[in-house]
Every structure is written in C-alpha cells, then in structure tokens.
Amino acid sequence: MPTYRFPQLEQIATSLLEAAGVPSDTASIVAKSLVLNERFGHSSHGLLRIPYYVQLIQKRRLDPYASIEIVRETPSTALIDGRWGFGQIIARQAMHCAVDKARKCGIAAVGVYHLNHVGRLGEYTEMAAAEEFVAFVFNGGAPEDAIPNVAPFGGAKAVWGTNPIAVAIPTGESSFSLDFATSIIAGGKAAVARSKGMELPEGCVMDAEGRPTQDPWAVIQGGAILPFGEHKGYGLGFVVELLAGALIGAAAPELAEGEMATGALFLVFDPGHFRPITPFQTSVAKLFQRVKECPPAEGFQEVLIPGEPEQRSQLASDKTGIFVPDSVCEELAQVGRKLGITLEWEA
Amino acid sequence: MPTYRFPQLEQIATSLLEAAGVPSDTASIVAKSLVLNERFGHSSHGLLRIPYYVQLIQKRRLDPYASIEIVRETPSTALIDGRWGFGQIIARQAMHCAVDKARKCGIAAVGVYHLNHVGRLGEYTEMAAAEEFVAFVFNGGAPEDAIPNVAPFGGAKAVWGTNPIAVAIPTGESSFSLDFATSIIAGGKAAVARSKGMELPEGCVMDAEGRPTQDPWAVIQGGAILPFGEHKGYGLGFVVELLAGALIGAAAPELAEGEMATGALFLVFDPGHFRPITPFQTSVAKLFQRVKECPPAEGFQEVLIPGEPEQRSQLASDKTGIFVPDSVCEELAQVGRKLGITLEWEA
Numbered sequence: 132m133p134t135y136r137f138p139q140l141e142q143i144a145t146s147l148l149e150a151a152g153v154p155s156d157t158a159s160i161v162a163k164s165l166v167l168n169e170r171f172g173h174s175s176h177g178l179l180r181i182p183y184y185v186q187l188i189q190k191r192r193l194d195p196y197a198s199i200e201i202v203r204e205t206p207s208t209a210l211i212d213g214r215w216g217f218g219q220i221i222a223r224q225a226m227h228c229a230v231d232k233a234r235k236c237g238i239a240a241v242g243v244y245h246l247n248h249v250g251r252l253g254e255y256t257e258m259a260a261a262e263e264f265v266a267f268v269f270n271g272g273a274p275e276d277a278i279p280n281v282a283p284f285g286g287a288k289a290v291w292g293t294n295p296i297a298v299a300i301p302t303g304e305s306s307f308s309l310d311f312a313t314s315i316i317a318g319g320k321a322a323v324a325r326s327k328g329m330e331l332p333e334g335c336v337m338d339a340e341g342r343p344t345q346d347p348w349a350v351i352q353g354g355a356i357l358p359f360g361e362h363k364g365y366g367l368g369f370v371v372e373l374l375a376g377a378l379i380g381a382a383a384p385e386l387a388e389g390e391m392a393t394g395a396l397f398l399v400f401d402p403g404h405f406r407p408i409t410p411f412q413t414s415v416a417k418l419f420q421r422v423k424e425c426p427p428a429e430g431f432q433e434v435l436i437p438g439e440p441e442q443r444s445q446l447a448s449d450k451t452g453i454f455v456p457d458s459v460c461e462e463l464a465q466v467g468r469k470l471g472i473t474l475e476w477e478a
Numbered sequence: 479m480p481t482y483r484f485p486q487l488e489q490i491a492t493s494l495l496e497a498a499g500v501p502s503d504t505a506s507i508v509a510k511s512l513v514l515n516e517r518f519g520h521s522s523h524g525l526l527r528i529p530y531y532v533q534l535i536q537k538r539r540l541d542p543y544a545s546i547e548i549v550r551e552t553p554s555t556a557l558i559d560g561r562w563g564f565g566q567i568i569a570r571q572a573m574h575c576a577v578d579k580a581r582k583c584g585i586a587a588v589g590v591y592h593l594n595h596v597g598r599l600g601e602y603t604e605m606a607a608a609e610e611f612v613a614f615v616f617n618g619g620a621p622e623d624a625i626p627n628v629a630p631f632g633g634a635k636a637v638w639g640t641n642p643i644a645v646a647i648p649t650g651e652s653s654f655s656l657d658f659a660t661s662i663i664a665g666g667k668a669a670v671a672r673s674k675g676m677e678l679p680e681g682c683v684m685d686a687e688g689r690p691t692q693d694p695w696a697v698i699q700g701g702a703i704l705p706f707g708e709h710k711g712y713g714l715g716f717v718v719e720l721l722a723g724a725l726i727g728a729a730a731p732e733l734a735e736g737e738m739a740t741g742a743l744f745l746v747f748d749p750g751h752f753r754p755i756t757p758f759q760t761s762v763a764k765l766f767q768r769v770k771e772c773p774p775a776e777g778f779q780e781v782l783i784p785g786e787p788e789q790r791s792q793l794a795s796d797k798t799g800i801f802v803p804d805s806v807c808e809e810l811a812q813v814g815r816k817l818g819i820t821l822e823w824e825a
Binding site for chain 1: 557716
C-alpha cells in the first residue's frame with residue numbers, strides 16, 4: 132500500500148496550487164491544511180479537494196489573490212467580506228481577528244461571508260485553544276453551485292447543507308476538540324457508497340418521497356440526508372443556518388435573494404475571566420480521568436475524548452506515513468499535467 | 479379531566495412558596511416560571527417541582543432570601559456566586575446582566591455557580607431574544623445530592639447529568655427557541671416509566687454492565703441514559719460539563735474536589751453588529767417559509783420550527799386550561815397542609 136511522508140505531500144500540494152496560479156505563501160498554508168487533515172485521518176478534507184479548488188480558480192469563482200475587507204467593526208465584533216478567497220486563508224484570518232479582540236475584550240464574535248470551502252472547522256477552533264481561548268465556529272449556507280442535501284426533522288426534502296459546528300477548549304496537555312456535521316452522515320459518505328456500489332447504513336437517508344432508504348443515489352435524486360439526533364440535531368443545523376447563513380452569509384447584498392450564501396461565525400472567549408487557567412486545567416484533568424476510566428459499553432473498546440481519534444491518527448501517520456489511494460494520486464498527476472508540471476510520487 | 483386557568487395555578491404556587499417562607503416577589507417570579515412551563519406543555523418543569531423546592535428550603539439547601547454576588551467582572555464578562563438561591567431568580571439576573579453587557583459591548587459571557595434547579599433554560603434565552611439579542615445557555619454539573627445519570631458515548635457508566643443547552647434567536651414574529659438535554663431522554667422520562675410499570679423505547683438506556691435494556695429501573699441500578707446523537711451529542715454534553723461545570727461550577731472553592739457543582743454559562747450577542755435586525759428578520763421569514771413548505775416525511779404531519787410546539791401548547795392551554803393530574807393536586811395540597819394553608823382547587 133503506497134504511503135507518503137507528510138512533508139512530501141505538502142510539497143506536492145503546494146506545487147499543484149502554485150502551478151494553478153496561487154501565490155507561494157497562500158499555496159503553502161492551504162497545502163499544510165489539507166495535509167493536516169490527511170494526518171488526522173480525514174482524507175475527505177484532504178488532497179482530493181485539490182482538483183475542485185483548481186477548477187474554482189479556473190472558473191474565477193475562487194480568487195487566490197483575494198484579500199479580506201473588514202466591512203463593519205467594533206472592539207469586540209467584526210464582519211468580514213472574504214472576497215471569495217480560499218476558505219482556509221479567510222477562516223484563519225477571521226479566527227486571528229476574533230482571538231485578538233477576545234484578548235482585549237474578553238469575548239468576541241467575527242462573521243465572514245464570500246468565502247470558499249473552509250476545510251475542517253476544528254483547525255480554526257484548535258488555533259484559538261492553543262492560545263488558551265475557548266472557540267466556537269458555525270459554518271452554514273452553501274456556495275451558489277451547491278445544492279441543499281439535508282432535510283429538517285420530519286421533512287421529506289433537503290433545505291440546507293451539512294451545517295457543521297466546531298468547539299475547542301484549552302484543556303491543557305490533552306486537547307478537547309469537537310467538530311461535527313449536523314447531518315447524520317457527511318455528504319461524502321453517500322458519494323463513496325455510490326462509487327463502490329454499496330448501500331448506506333439504515334436511518335441515514337430518505338428518497339424523494341420521504342421514505343427511508345439505504346440507496347446512496349437517493350441523495351442526488353431528490354432525496355435527502357437526515358439530521359443527526361432527530362429534532363435536536365435538526366435544531367442545531369437550524370441555528371447554524373440562521374447565524375452563519377441568514378445573519379452572516381446573506382449579509383452580502385448581491386446574494387440576499389438566494390439565502391444560500393456561505394458564511395461562518397466565530398465566537399471566542401477567554402476562560403481566564405471565570406477561573407485561572409491552571410486550576411481550570413487541573414479540574415479538567417480529573418474530569419478526563421473520570422471519563423477515560425469509564426468501563427466500555429457492549430461493543431466498544433474504550434471511551435474516547437473528542438479530538439482523541441485525530442491525535443492518535445496524527446501520531447500513527449507521522450510514524451508510518453499517509454496512505455493515498457492510487458486513484459487520488461492519478462487524479463492529482465493529471466491535474467499537474469494539465470498545469471504543465473510533473474508530480475514526484477516517490478512512495 | 480380537571481383543568482385550571484393559569485392565573486389560578488400561579489396563585490396556588492405563589493401561596494405555597496410564601497407559606498414555605500419565600501418572599502412575595504420571589505415566590506411570584508418562581509410561580510410564574512413554573513406555570514409558564516405548564517402552559518408550554520413541559521409539566522416536568524412545572525408545579526410538580528414545588529414539593530422538592532419546599533424540601534430544599536427546609537433543609538437550608540435553598541436560601542429564598544439569597545442575593546447574588548458578582549465575584550469577578552469586566553465590561554463584557556461576569557462571574558456570579560448565586561449563593562444557593564432559587565435557580566429561576568439567579569438565571570434571570572445572570573441573563574439580565576449578560577444582556578446589559580452585550581448592549582454596551584456587542585457580546586458578553588456571564589457564568590454562575592451555587593444555584594439551584596433553574597427550570598426550563600429556554601425561558602432565559604427567550605428573555606434575551608425578546609430584546610433582540612442572540613443567546614446561548616449551557617447548564618452543567620449537578621447539585622451535591624444528585625447523581626450522574628448520563629453515560630459518555632461508548633461507556634457503560636454515567637459520568638454527568640443531562641447537561642442541557644438552549645439557544646434563542648430574535649427571529650421576529652415567529653420566534654426560534656431551541657432547548658434540549660444532551661441525553662437521549664430526560665431523567666424524568668425513566669421515572670414516569672417506573673411509576674407506570676412501562677418499558678422505555680429501545681436505544682435509550684443501558685444496564686450496569688453496559689448492555690442495552692428497556693428497563694427503566696436500570697438507570698437507578700447502576701445503569702445510565704445514553705447521550706443523544708451518539709458521539710456528537712456526547713461531545714456537546716462534554717462541552718457543557720467543561721464550560722458550565724469545570725469552568726463555572728467548580729469555581730466554588732469548597733466544591734472544587736467533587737467537580738459536580740452546578741453551574742451555568744450565558745453567552746449573548748447583538749446580531750445588529752452583523753446585519754440590521756429588519757433585513758435579517760426578512761431573510762429569516764423566507765427561511766422559515768422554506769422549512770414550513772417542506773413536505774412531511776413518512777410518519778409526520780408537518781415540519782416544526784424549534785419553539786413552535788411550545789407556542790401552540792401555550793395558545794391551546796390558555797384557551798382550554800391546563801390539565802393537572804389528581805396526584806399532583808393531592809401532593810401540593812398535602813405540602814400546603816403541612817405548611818398550614820388550604821389550597822383552593824376549583825376546576
């Protein structure tokens with residue numbers, strides 16, 4: 132099985148993006164972000180996104196030279212126009228802005244619109260937690276070419292996207308990072324099942340008539356993915372659509388009509404205003420111990436802390452290398468050829 | 479079926495609390511809060527709580543004369559010691575404090591510890607939304623006499639309580655109010671099933687060995703309730719335990735050891751810093767229309783907006799009266815007799 136060291140993958144991703152006209156510093160940040168997701172075991176948010184990004188650049192839907200504009204600002208809030216740059220770059224800038232404001236004001240909220248795919252939300256909340264801030268990110272709406280794929284609880288048609296939420300908390304040595312879609316499965320899972328001719332697990336999708344099905348084609352034939360956790364997950368997806376869609380995304384005047392502009396809201400606060408970080412982290416360590424000592428339920432090996440699977444995957448893949456399927460290598464090589472470069476795949 | 483008008487129930491609840499030594503203005507606020515929950519269809523957070531509150535007062539665990547103390551404060555944050563007063567009173571004061579701060583700073587966070595049962599969290603987020611603020615409340619930990627009843631995902635033992643979350647958004651005419659436990663069922667549901675000799679639905683609880691069961695006694699015999707939505711709901715319950723438990727609740731020095739002090743965190747912001755309220759609410763109205771027009775899935779009549787069931791229940795119960803089971807009337811009458819008053823139950 133061909134595996135690769137992460138610096139090599141970063142090099143390949145950077146070269147491809149540069150060949151597509153992305154400035155070096157931007158290409159390097161986006162490449163590191165994609166490869167970090169590979170290291171964390173989330174290849175759905177990794178290298179396979181590159182051909183899509185290159186397409187967006189060529190269609191002038193993604194401007195690799197975009198620089199953000201702060202549209203409205205107070206000491207504790209900001210509204211940012213991302214001007215359709217890379218989501219990874221804009222989300223980092225928005226989180227930096229929120230952390231700076233929270234450092235001065237104790238708490239801050241920053242909204243962004245006109246941004247492309249941001250990748251894994253947890254990357255940005257983890258940035259804030261590394262600086263000892265608590266951070267939430269809500270990412271809603273969808274770019275104009277995306278179609279809704281998630282139904283409300285009790286509904287038979289999709290009304291919005293997978294509307295993810297991330298939370299990270301500065302818990303000290305063992306980090307706490309929660310990052311999830313408010314749909315029961317990611318859209319990519321249905322795509323994988325279609326490509327492999329497999330069925331989906333029960334209770335995940337329904338067909339165009341609102342009947343339960345395991346057919347992965349249903350999602351793109353008028354059906355929809357269900358929200359996670361019934362009415363509760365639906366309610367959270369709705370919160371994301373309201374805050375990161377209607378409140379932030381639709382703030383872009385030319386997109387107000389469609390209501391499906393993509394947007395993100397960053398909420399950050401300094402936990403030190405409630406309790407000094409050291410005793411807080413001592414309490415957290417005891418809480419983590421209580422959770423880790425919990426005996427496993429039937430069918431489980433152990434109880435995991437949110438963020439723990441990613442940490443383990445990173446340790447393992449930095450040791451053994453990252454597996455990249457031949458199909459992805461070949462697709463990237465093809466993109467490279469079209470852009471006039473040859474990729475150095477040395478397993 | 480004996481039904482009662484809500485002003486009469488407020489009168490009865492106020493009299494009982496006054497007879498237990500609660501000052502009139504406090505008794506009236508707590509009574510209105512309990513009866514509002516009855517009107518909203520949440521009798522689990524209604525009149526049946528009174529005997530427990532009276533007990534807490536008699537055991538000096540609840541101080542009806544307590545006044546809060548602001549322990550630490552900045553223009554945008556506050557840490558409040560509730561001094562074991564009524565949760566309903568302290569939560570209102572904390573939310574007022576958060577709204578005042580958010581009015582000046584755009585966004586605010588207020589934490590509270592040493593508070594008794596706060597009732598329905600949505601009551602406080604809805605207060606903020608009525609003043610055109612977005613509000614989140616996290617309520618974690620448990621008072622010292624409560625035992626954990628919710629297991630982590632993949633675990634066989636309970637590690638914390640039902641750790642609820644509420645969010646309200648000022649959406650204009652039709653309000654949006656989400657309020658849920660991070661457990662798959664409320665603890666009260668198992669109690670009801672025990673008292674009626676019924677089984678619980680599949681997939682809600684497990685026994686002391688971590689095996690699935692439908693026996694409602696399992697929860698109090700070493701078993702536990704599962705989190706909602708598998709690892710995602712577990713992650714959210716963990717966030718509540720970290721922010722409203724370890725960060726806020728355990729801020730009480732004498733309770734730091736047990737880590738199970740009850741606490742609440744209020745996050746409030748002014749959506750007007752992102753988009754003026756009128757165009758935001760116009761977008762929201764369109765989004766609500768899109769959701770309401772969604773055809774129902776198999777087994778459903780229609781799609782509901784979070785908060786809609788409560789609004790309908792209020793309209794209906796204000797018209798027809800509120801049903802109070804004879805057992806509850808009798809229990810309250812008994813509490814009244816012990817306190818030397820006779821309740822006027824006139825259906």
